[in-house]
Amino acid sequence: MFDFFKESFDYKTFFLALMLGGIGLLAVNSATYNSGMHDFFYKDLLWQSIGIIVAFSIMFSSNRFVENSAYFFYAVTILLLMFVLVAGKKVASHTSWLGILGVGGQPSELAKVATILTLSKYLSDKGTERPQWQVVMISAGIVGLPMLLTMLQPDLGTTIVYTAIFFPILFWAGLPPIVVVALVAPLAIVIAEFTGTAVLIITVIAFGVLFFLLSRKKLFAVTLSFVAVSFGLFMEYFYKKILATHQQKRIQIFLNPNLDPQGAGYNALQARVAIGSGGLFGKGYLHGAQTQLRFVPARWTDFIFTVIGEEFGFVGAGVTLLVFGALFFRGIRIAELVKTKFASLSAIGITSVLLFHVFINIGMNINLAPIVGIPLPFISYGGSSILADWMMVGILLNFYAHRKEH
């Protein structure tokens, strides 16, 4: 045992995650302190503890345990997602259905982890000597299935998280840059169209230039550029002619919540006021006027970063960011250290999913990203998401422990 902790335990990953869990407990405590919902703190403590136990269990598992259970785990979570869709209709809320087991939970949080592992396993297995386009299509299917089921719930935030699984893992697997760019292009063109016609034109031109720079075959680049231009024109037509005015408006509000001051815009502004008023050192723990006076909605889940920003100021928020940054770098390092391709790809997937969560969640607190409602890893209150975060840490710890084995 002593030897294990000397040789095989990744202190860095574990303690970085532990620090984030601690910051989360402090923030949840403050956010619920005056709200009569203080039992949330103890529930958070319970979930963090369960998470650590789960992480250690995975860490102590055998070398190929994670890899061998990937497909099974994926199948189970897909079934759970389907069950939620069917049962959720009957019960009208997808948390109560698991009440039978005494736990409320969102399978979509677990499905993210299962999808990372399954895509990594598929790409590291033999049989990928197929043509490149077939590998990409099968990969898209692996990610697309849980993505579709999540979209039907409907949970837009978690749906877009899957893009942070698909692109980075394929990129790490060695997909040629031109293919990665070509895959990203449609997504970027859709977003550009919703932002404005000028942005759309610039985006399409930029992709055209990239295609010519990255491809040695000029005909291929011309074809890709032509497809990008056609797609851009189609999106322009679709957005301006097919979508009704109120649908356009909804998209605009999504991208810029300030347009809807009585809806998402109000929450976003209150969050900004709270964080901005924190200044350099913050107002002190439990002294954040905005959060304590309950001006900020959902301040223990989606907007928990406001508590950190207001009460601990720029310094506190900066420390939190540094801890996250260190954890992400550690994830990349593990991807480089491990000997199996599966572990390497999975580590990249875990890192990019966590990064995506952090960027979008903090981004929506500070007007950098649309309000999509995805949690801040380890910090936002919520059983399933904390459990999923610690599972991912456990997987990284397992990879590190077996880093020298094939």
Add this chain to the structure above:
Amino acid sequence: MFEADFGSRARSFMMRGVILLALFAIAAKLGDMQLVNEVIYGKKSEDITTRVFVQQPLRGEIFDLNGKVMVENDPAYEVSVIPADFKKSQLPALATLLNVDTTVIEKQIKIGESISPYFPVRVKRDIAPATLYAIEEHLNDFRGVYFDTEPKRVYVGKARAAHILGFTKEISESQLETMGDYYKPGDIVGYTGLEASYETILRGQKGYKYLAVNAVGKVMGPFDDGKLDIPPQDGSDLYLCVDEGLQAMAESLLAGKRGAIVALDPDNGGVLAMTSAPDFNPAVFSGYTSDSQWKKLINNPDKPLFNRATMAALPPGSTFKMVLASAALQDDVVNTDWTIDCKGSMLYGGRLFHCNNGEAHGVVNLVQGLEVSCNIFYYNLMLKVGFEKWTKFGRLFGFGQKTGIDLTNESPGVLPSKSYFDKIFGKDKWTNGYLLSLAIGQGEVSATPLQMAAYTMAIANYGHYYQPHLVNYIKDVRTGRMYSTQYSERTIPISREVFNKVREGMYLVVNGPRGTGGAARIPGIPVSGKTGTAQNPRGRADAWFVAFAPFEHPKIALAIMVENSGYGGAICAPMARKLIEYYLNKNGIKSSPVPESILASRYMHDFRHGAHPSYE
């Protein structure tokens, strides 16, 4: 595959770059908010927060054909409360100040909390100017109570046009569910008339202003210099086809009666006037409407809110005879040589059918049958033409279907057909005797005054049918651009020769020696028309009159209906004369002479009878 590049140094370098970029972007934005702009976000006064106040746009104004304003806006004053900032202990004092029951305020606050406790909810609108200053002075003693202006509808001009314009009112709970997420409780929406059918065009877009509010709920000024504010966008103006003067005259003619008048412009289908009596004063709804006022209007047995012009589907009586006449001539069932000897009554199916008042018209043909409104002739004609053709031509003239006028509520009326009779009476449970009533526009057939006016317009136009409409142009007040509205038009497949005969009969109704509509005669203006008197099981007959003028290039087509009043020729024809005379003189329309063929008509010999125009 791709083994060569899997996990390469270059790719790991790029991955780290993305992480740094994302975290740097967050840190930069945080620095901007927390270090550079902390003053905006209230570091100095830690308990300052923001509140969002809705800014109501000006609702579009409505103008008549000649650009005279009919509806505009005036500022009114309202008091609102932010539930989160308002203390329950202030309730009695505020209720006393506003002169309302505490329960009214409590109810409003409850509605407000259901949206968000942080948004202002209106507790009283349209405060009387007299109490304005007293309230303003005392408002400073309250916490979370605000004072604002909102536009209120003002009706100006001679005409009320209550059923055209409609009214606005606070949105109801059921409307909130169906009208989309733009609306919030307390919003004003168009309830009826054009206010309802052009709601999204008239209303404009709400604006928002952010105010900084301190811990005791006092407004400290605009938040962040109003940079986040969204200004309201005013609604577009409507320019109608309605002639305000003609409308006012139509309203005065129906004063004290129950009925409707619709006048159309045969050149485009625009509604020149449309009135329904009794009407109501739309200004009653423009500010704060008390429940008792609302109930009084709703429970009035004469239904003043009901638009008889588009909603009252009634048997149109003999004004419907032109449908049968057109069917007979167009499908060559008879020509004008076919005659009937009217002896004042006829026996059919063991039942005695009378001509109007049992009068014997003698030998009449189709044209004379219209002039004297001979029922016996049209009974016989119906039996020759048959049910199917009658229904087919009724449909061509737009009966049994909505005209598509730009109002939200319209009745299609009933145009019976064989299958309809089979449905309501049962197969083989009805006889041809039922058809005789239909021939003279009675029994199961029903039409709205609007449909009757549109049908008259189609006859005046030799079959060209324009979709009746109220709005001519929409003006975007931001750009000043005028948009013309689009309406459908069609040509009824009936020949000019057939219309010549039908129009000749209608000319004789007014100008012929035995015509039933002589009361509509105007020296120098060739008016054509048709009277109708429809039996009403509840009281006296409903009087109808349809008319158009001048004979060539008609400039006005109208339908008049007065419930339970008597003969169309006596009650409605004189109204038509006044309206046509007023409208044509006002617009300086010179009548071209009536064609020789009609003036020299062989029926003119009847002058020797020296008969007075008899009211049908």
